[in-house]
Amino acid sequence: MTIVIVMLVGFVIASLIAASVLFTIRANATNKGQTQAFIAAESGRDVAMATMASCSATHFTGTDPTYDTTIYPYPDNTGDRPTSSNGLTAGCPTSSTDYVVIKSTGTGTGGSTVTIDSVYPWQVTYSQQPGGVVTYFSGGFTAGVAHYTGDLVLRDGNWACNIDGTLTGDLYVLEGTTSLSNNCVINGDIWSNGNVTSNSQAPKVYGDITTNGYVSISSNGGALIDGSISAKGNINLSDQGSTQASITGSLTSRNSVTVGTTWTAPGTRTPNSPSDPVFDPTLTWLKAATKWIDLDNTNWGAKYTATPVCNLLNNNPSPSIGSLVSTAGGPLVLDFTACTSAVKISLSNVNVKRDVVMIAKPSVRMEVALSGTITDDAAAKHQVLFVHSDSSRAYTNGEPVPNCGNGNQNDKFDVSGSISSTLRVMIYSACGLTGTATSSFSGQFYTNDTTHMHADATYTCASMSWSPAFDQLGCKIKGEGGVIEGSLVQRIGELVYQTER
CATH class of the missing domain: 3.30.1300 (Pantoate--beta-alanine Ligase; Chain: A,domain 2)
Structure with missing residues (x-):
């Protein structure tokens, strides 16, 4: 009986093992x-x-x-x-x-x-998207930087030149009106869908004015238009004070042309013109070519993983962001979108030896401070980008728009000290910017609001690109051969x- 029982137990165990083996074989075959x-x-x-x-x-x-x-x-x-x-x-x-x-x-x-x-x-x-100083603003805009160098495209809302402000480039106002303040200087043409006006002292436009609205500019303080005016509405160059004002070119309007006695206007005058003003490029083309670019933490390339990236935002980290930026190598992608706190980046006394992009997630505030002496190693035209991810790629009225994800709290951008003229800095924010810039720098402003940005320095546009996140952002709507349209680039992302x- 003992032998029989042992045999039965052994048979049961063997059967269980065989069933398990067969199950594993079948499972492995299925998994395979x-x-x-x-x-x-x-x-x-x-x-x-x-x-x-x-x-x-x-x-x-x-x-x-x-x-x-x-x-x-x-x-x-x-x-x-x-x-x-x-x-x-x-x-x-x-x-x-x-x-x-x-x-x-x-x-x-x-x-x-x-x-x-x-x-x-x-x-x-x-391939050469118009970038310039600003390519997208929603609502009204008053320049926050005293001296812009590069074309400026205002896609929506009205544009007002700040007092003593200077724009060295052409101005394109696609939807709203244009107003010139005291001592405002435009070293280029004005292309405005709406009215162009000024009752302030000594505005100066060193180029042509083309508008689908009317033009009303007083002679106050010695206004100067070193070019021609073409308007769909009335042209009224009025008297204000005794100072002589002048316009060097012609005056053409679909309606009336009125010139005050304090104006010197030797050019031809053509009221009741049969033709509308000609925009080159057209406002429709500009609207399509300057669509907002939605940037987030994709399409930048291999990301930094040598140490936990969020540790770089702590006090006295090792390595520091500055040491990584000043270490020669390939592009450095610091993706802070997994970090829970605000992204506060301070670079001071750094020799930039590589291209760098630093990315904050939509729900936090991004604060950037550039101070001390920041040099561009061997004048290699390195790029440093600060990107606050757009919170959504959702469209409004058929096109991408900036979507701030932190409750519309402006990001902060402070610039002081000395920054190499060859270094290219890009600040990208769908939340708008506040801060103070007392040092001149070059690169790209890409934001929907700089109303609260204060600067006494010169900002110079510089072409930048980081493919495939975005192709070249240029600085001029027109080149020597005319409009720089570039070619349409279509590709699949990550x-x-x-x-x-």
């Missing part, structure tokens, strides 16, 4: 099939991505590995991100595409299948979402 199917699905997705630049086909199949893959564009005018290809129509992305969804089904051994929906942003920009089933 699913793994092969997943790899096949990703292979099909990669095949589709490789053709995206030209996109001559939208459906792809393969047999080794086995996959079936389709491209689905997600339409424009929404900005919201899709999560799958459900409800979408297969096709190639176009300039009106927001996102691209690649649906790929892979098949493994034993007929196992895995389907993935991979979602990518579809980036549409100009993976932002994926489902697997």
Whole structure:
């Protein structure tokens, strides 16, 4: 009986072991099939991505590995991100595409299948997008920096030159009006959709004025227009005081032309002109070419991981941000979007030896202070970018807009000391800027508000680029050969979402 019992127990144990082994074998076989199917699905997705630049086909199949893959564009005018290809129509992305969804089904051994929906942003920009000093403002704007060098494009709202302000470049006001304050100097042309006015002392425009509204400028303090005026509305150069004012060019209006006795105006006068003013480039083109660029923490390249990046924001970190910036090497990407506190960056007495971008998440305030002596190693035209991520890629009225995610609290940007003229600094904020700049610097202002920014220094626009996050942001709307339109660039961005089933 003992032998029989032992045999029965052994048989039961052996059966359990055999069942477990068979279960494991079957599970491994299933896992192997699913793994092969997943790899096949990703292979099909990669095949589709490789053709995206030209996109001559939208459906792809393969047999080794086995996959079936389709491209689905997600339409424009929404900005919201899709999560799958459900409800979408297969096709190639176009300039009106927001996102691209690649649906790929892979098949493994034993007929196992895995389907993935991979979602990518579809980036549409100009190779030489007009950047200039400011490319986007929402609502009214008064210059916060006393001296701008570079063209200025105000996409929405009215523009008012601050007292003693200087713009060395052309001014484009696409929607609102233009007003000139005491001693305002425009070293370029004014292109304004709305009225151009001044009752202040001694405004000076060293270029032409073109407007779809009227022009009303008094002779107060000796106004000077070293160019011509072309207006859809009335032109009224009025008398105010006894100081002589002057306009050197012609006066052309679809309505009336009135010139006061204190004005010297030797040019031809053409009232009741049969033609509207000619804008070059057109305001419509400028509106399309200067759309807001949504920047976040994607498409910058390999990110810094040598030490916990949030530790760099602590007191007395080792290494410090300054030491990393002054260490020669490839581009340095400091992504602070995982950090919980405000992003406060202070650079002082640094020799910049590499291109750098520092990125804050939408929900915090970004504070940047540049002080001491900041040099550009070997005058290599390095770039230092401070980016406060836009909180949303959602569209308004069919185009991207700035979306501040911290309760509309202005970011702070302070500049003092001495900054190398070859170093290019970009400040990007959808929340607007406050702060004080007492040192001159070059680069790109890209924000929707600098009303609270105060500066006595000269800001000089400089072309900057960081592909694929953004292509070249230039400084001039026009070059020697005319409008610098650049070419339309369309490409797929980094993976932002994926489902697997």
